[in-house]
Amino acid sequence: MTLTMNHTDAPRFLDPVAWSGRIYIDGAWVSGSGGHIPVIEPATGAEIGRVGIAGPTDVTTAAANAADAQKAWAATPHPVRAGVLRRAAALLEQHAAEIMDWNVREVGAVPALAGFALHVGAQECYEAAALPSHPLGQMLSSEEPRLSFAQRVPVGVVGVISPFNVPIILGIRAVAPALALGNAVVLKPDPRTAVTGGVMMVRIFEEAGLPAGLLQLVTGGADVGEAMVADPNIRVIAFTGSTRAGRAVGELAGKYLKRAHLELGGNSAFLVLADADVDKAVNLAAWGSFLHQGQICMTVGRHLVHESIFDEYVEKLAAKADSLAVGNPATDQVHLGPIIDENQRDRVHRLVTASIEAGAQLKAGGTYDGLFYRPTVLANSPLDAPAFCEEVFGPVASVVPFSTDDEAVRIATTTEYGLSLGIVTADALRGLELAQRIPSGIVHINDQTVNDEANTPFGGVGSSGTGSRQGGAEANIDAFTETRWITLRRVPGAYPF
Structure with a gap:
């Protein structure tokens, strides 16, 4: 494979030797059960790389490994989790030129848009770094002689399904806060843009020190997405894509009684x-x-x-x-x-x-x-x-x-x-x-409709999705945690029978 990126012959952050034709399971680049496909540059039709393709069995393995790894991650002190997110942001900035080259060629984005995507991607990580220390609960009034409070706890494993068009922003805006809040993530980017939508994120978090198993990459088609929604280890789905596909995701998620955060089409x-x-x-x-x-x-x-x-x-x-x-x-x-x-x-x-x-x-x-x-x-x-x-x-x-x-x-x-x-x-x-x-x-x-900032809630109504479920601390906490009610009594309560 020949690449003609606009950087030097120094070791590349996204060196294909490590990931070409592979998916990422439990901290290792491995062959996917779906084989591999070419990465096609839409401007020229040239093959500029190859990405691995997963199948449903890979999802089962990835989700089980993620669930195992998540328990220790949720118990990790919050400064440690925050540090990983800050390092990820810094790495996005450090390797911006190389990642932009890939984004321009793989996605067809003009450099200004690719640069904006990298900026927002880094800011998503910086914003997410504040989540581990954010208050995750509240004291509640009680008519009984007890301490009553609500606690926000990680959901466990989050499935992220991202589209081709702006893969950096539309993937990392769910990946980063989900990880920051103590979850593991199974990521399925669109196969057409899986380098900047998937491989790049794995490499970023590898270098940032994220423990193995917490970010799994299962690039694939609809069968992989369906397997993610159905898998019992994946408790929340964050989906960005077309309204047609989103309806199918929401319907299947309802069958399995799991939350699906849907950011869909617009006009x-x-x-x-x-x-x-x-x-x-x-x-x-x-x-x-x-x-x-x-x-x-x-x-x-x-x-x-x-x-x-x-x-x-x-x-x-x-x-x-x-x-x-x-x-x-x-x-x-x-x-x-x-x-x-x-x-x-x-x-x-x-x-x-x-x-x-x-x-x-x-x-x-x-x-x-x-x-x-x-x-x-x-x-x-x-x-x-x-x-x-x-x-x-x-x-x-x-x-x-x-x-x-x-x-x-x-x-x-x-x-x-x-x-x-x-x-x-x-x-x-x-x-x-x-x-x-x-x-x-x-x-x-007095502005046009295309705006995005990492600290703002994002989402639509009607057929555009299920509301603001990503962006900003409150929306992210709501999206990627569960609420638990806890009470404490000094002595056991007494009941009439």
């Missing part, structure tokens, strides 16, 4: 009110719709623009889209890289084509070369056009006019999703009042 609305500065709104809109080729759950899918500035907005957004460079982010200065694979590209194009056939006006884009899809603007989309009412997961902006706030609210709420919302207005309080009428887990006034 975020971006409202531009009549008093907005059009140029500033277009700048926000282009970033929100076209960053990372639109392959972000928070991407702006639906642009709702007041009729008085609608034509100007469409013209300027289309011009902005036409000005953006699309190409290989590993070799060229570009704004957009490739779509992850042909299946996703073809789905994006089907939605665009069907929307034009339904009456949407193509103002920019709508074409592709290989996996490079041009940023696309569709104006006056019918509200039932596929690219307007479905999550596209591609660089497509559908723009519709509205005349009143009530109409804007009606259009914005005609969706099953409720992840992120952006509103641009000269009157921020008016924007906030409007936001109260539109169900959404995240709201940004």
Whole structure:
């Protein structure tokens, strides 16, 4: 295997000699029962590595080993657990250039996005390092002569299933707090991006001093995910992915009476009110719709623009889209890289084509070369056009006019999703009042919808997921611990029989 990463011949942190074609079970790189598959660079189609593939039997082994290792880890003094998380954060910063190279090539992310992902990933670890010493309980009132309190205890083993699009953030935001709170983790990244979504995290925590068995890597397909949900040693599932897959995970988790924290798809609305500065709104809109080729759950899918500035907005957004460079982010200065694979590209194009056939006006884009899809603007989309009412997961902006706030609210709420919302207005309080009428887990006034910080709760409502279950101390503690009620009496109680 030949790699052409942009670093020196010094020993590499992600040297494939150790992990190529392997999964990680109980502290060792071993062959998976599913064999191995190539890591394909979407920009070129070249093979840049190989990752091991697990099967259901590997999940059984990994979960049992994790459960065994977890007991001692939960009893480890909190400064020790915090130290591992701090070292992991420092290692992410130390090896950022090499990890970014992999992320750009494996995922197709532009360097700016890869750098942002590394920044947030490190911050996730720093934030998680504060969890072991965080108060994990509260004193309770009691009508009996006893001490009564609630204690937060680790769930045991957490299963983390992460997607292809931003694998660093969307994996480590569950892995780090789960470990910090005394749990073990079984991690299944998307096989298409398993190096930065899985191998990298194992290497980070190996070097940080995490004891063997606490982080297991079982890259695989749906059969591996199903085995994780069904395994009795895995008590909580943290899933990030499509709404369709999330429904299946939630249904199966319910069968086994275990919690599933689901962060799912979105079709975020971006409202531009009549008093907005059009140029500033277009700048926000282009970033929100076209960053990372639109392959972000928070991407702006639906642009709702007041009729008085609608034509100007469409013209300027289309011009902005036409000005953006699309190409290989590993070799060229570009704004957009490739779509992850042909299946996703073809789905994006089907939605665009069907929307034009339904009456949407193509103002920019709508074409592709290989996996490079041009940023696309569709104006006056019918509200039932596929690219307007479905999550596209591609660089497509559908723009519709509205005349009143009530109409804007009606259009914005005609969706099953409720992840992120952006509103641009000269009157921020008016924007906030409007936001109260539109169900959404995240709201940004005078900003676009794609934002992420490690210390903030993250999640959506409706078909976008089960609410804020990750990010911020309270959300993480709620997600990855159980509550135990404990009472103490000085002498045994007396009962009437």
